[in-house]
Amino acid sequence: METKEISQAVIGRLPRYLRYLGDLKDEGVERISSQELSERMQVTASQIRQDFNNFGGFGQQGYGYNVEYLYSEISKILGLDHKHHFIIIGAGNLGRALGNYLNFERRGFIFEGMFDKSPDLVGMDVRGIKVMPIEELEQFLKANQIDIVVLTIPKTSAVDIVNILVENGIRAIWNFAHVDLDVPDGIVVENVHLSDSLMKLSYNINRKMYEAGQE
């Protein structure tokens, strides 16, 4: 059976649509046209219609899109209609910050465990979860159904940890380690490279200053 592959460019825009639709819901707006939405979001109406039509018709000619319905459909596409259980490996500042972040819970991402190799951090409490020693990771993975592993560890440890994860059937990694993970096909990795982002900002600062100088 043929399944049309949807480009990551489209997927990358869905969370932003969802955010605007959530705002519209909060404002009590019932329906919206691609034209109105395009003005709010600063993208073309054409792109909005194309994007939505990747998933079938969510709108109605002459009417537009029902906000509530569209919101719920995009939620489903993004898999937000069911729960994801995650653990965090690396109980440093960033790991603890993510563990404490309550908004993930509201989206159905459930914080189930936290691991670190440092004895100084083991036993620490993060939102009701006690940091466990990394030696217990494998056993924990076998005993619990974990959907997502969040990696907030230095890149030097990342390779070893990833091997353990792969051996234990983990299918999805949210990677904050500053390294490209080498995983088998079928395992999903989403990278958040903060320093890359900061460098992009730095580039654009330079560019703007240069442009300003040219005027």
Next chain:
Amino acid sequence: METKEISQAVIGRLPRYLRYLGDLKDEGVERISSQELSERMQVTASQIRQDFNNFGGFGQQGYGYNVEYLYSEISKILGLDHKHHFIIIGAGNLGRALGNYLNFERRGFIFEGMFDKSPDLVGMDVRGIKVMPIEELEQFLKANQIDIVVLTIPKTSAVDIVNILVENGIRAIWNFAHVDLDVPDGIVVENVHLSDSLMKLSYNINRKMYEAGQE
């Protein structure tokens, strides 16, 4: 004078090149061809050559690229050859995590101050910096030369804060608030929307599971 605009797609790849070149330097590799680099990085050699040639010729026919030289050129393009002074607004978990992250310092990003509106957080010490009350922000901006403001605040506060920043001549914002900032032309915003990233991961988990089911 005509300056060719370089696409953000290219800029987005530069930090990754820099990372691989840094690794090569550490390994003591002196020169590398686009072909060899392409195998390591899993991109086409053609793309590598095109990317570098946006900035003029860094290589030499028959030889390849000098690792040290290329590394230093890309550093310069990204503006990493001079210092950037930054402050963090929002001393919650994420803000403190970023303040404590030492790697930014190594790249020339200097942590100069931290602000929060909550009295519980004011006075707290983050890597030698005392959290200041948000009321002192404006005065601080006038007294210090700040290049980048890192926003780790809830979206409800973001709009007000951004106004203060704009009025005080801030040119660059690294935005972790889950909202699109509305800033005048000439001000650079780099967004890190963590929940968007997590939703993308969630989508891809679903997709893989579906594909696996199809086989």
Next chain:
DNA sequence: TAGATTGTTAATCGATTAACAATC
């Protein structure tokens, strides 16, 4: 010099935008 590999032009591919027929 001959071989290697870049710099750069041309071809292809994919994503975005425009246009409009279908239809609510």
Next chain:
DNA sequence: TAGATTGTTAATCGATTAACAATC
């Protein structure tokens, strides 16, 4: 029904890849 607005095809634009002449 007439007007509005989608769904979808066609046109355009930009980014990636291929090819090869230039040159170290």
